[in-house]
Amino acid sequence: MELELLKKKLDEQDYICDDDLATVLYVALKLGRPLLIEGAAGVGKTQIAKVMAALLDRELVRLQCYEGLDESKALYEWNYQKQLLAIQVNMGNKNPEELTRSLFSDEYLLERPLLQSIRSEKEVVLLIDEIDKADEEFEAFLLELLSEMQVSIPEIGTVKSRTLPFVVLTSNRSRPLSDALRRRCAYLYIDYPTVEKELAILRRKLPHVDDQLCAQVALALHNLRSSEAILKKPSIAEALDWAAALDALGIRELTPEAMTATAGFVLKNNEDIAILAQTAAGHSCSCDGHCGGHHHG
DSSP: OOHHHHHHHHHHTTOOOOHHHHHHHHHHHHHTOOEEEEOSTTSSHHHHHHHHHHHHTOEEEEEEOOTTOOHHHHTEEEOHHHHHHHHHHHBTTBOHHHHHHHHTSGGGEEEOHHHHHHHOSSOEEEEEETGGGSOHHHHHHHHHHHHHSEEEETTTEEEEOSSOOEEEEEEOOSSOOOHHHHHTSEEEEOOOOOHHHHHHHHHHHOTTSOHHHHHHHHHHHHHHHHOTTOSSOOOHHHHHHHHHHHHHTTOOSOOHHHHHHTGGGTOOSHHHHHHHHHHHTTOOOTTTTOSSOSOOO
């Protein structure tokens, strides 16, 4: 697939991206390099993996990371109940060595996302989501997979990749990732969209919503995210929810009253909603009027 074709396919998937992002995706795919995407929560990192799976017509295999994630949840574990049953059934029929060998075969192996992706007969997109939430030990464990496209299972040995998965790792930067992991990946940083890009996203995803309203929403979102007073910056998904909520109410202009009435669709904690309401009402607040609460024509 050539670069221009990839851009066209991204557009067909309604994913609006700039040339730099498309170029990094193209080269990572072409070279078979894992891609590490960093950025704040809600900027569309996970969406890239979903879109790539759709446009490449591949299965998306997702590993959601969390504190305490280990090999048994990420790579494989043995079906102990089935093994126990086999021991009871075959006790006395097979010699112990033969029985032990048979117990650690594919028949009793439960594939988790990492093993599933490298043993797949068809190429997949492997999403390792929010790698920064996993422990450093798990991050170190991933290095073999990322550099050699293989994993080691003590009872079986080394399992090499049958096909080359397109690996996407995402991070919200809640902790620093190791240099060793970074070296093995192509790198992409995604920031919140500009007003112009946000407007393009709103227009594309919500074509029925009034264009002037979309423009006002895009500007208000930019101001909300720029405000140091806002604790949780609105995501792109929340931007779409907000515009859709305003449209559902028949609102065509983002007045202070409209903002206050629909604040729960764009801000998700009480402190932020209070700041927005205060600003929308025209009172002074700690964000010096940058919350997006004033009317933007």
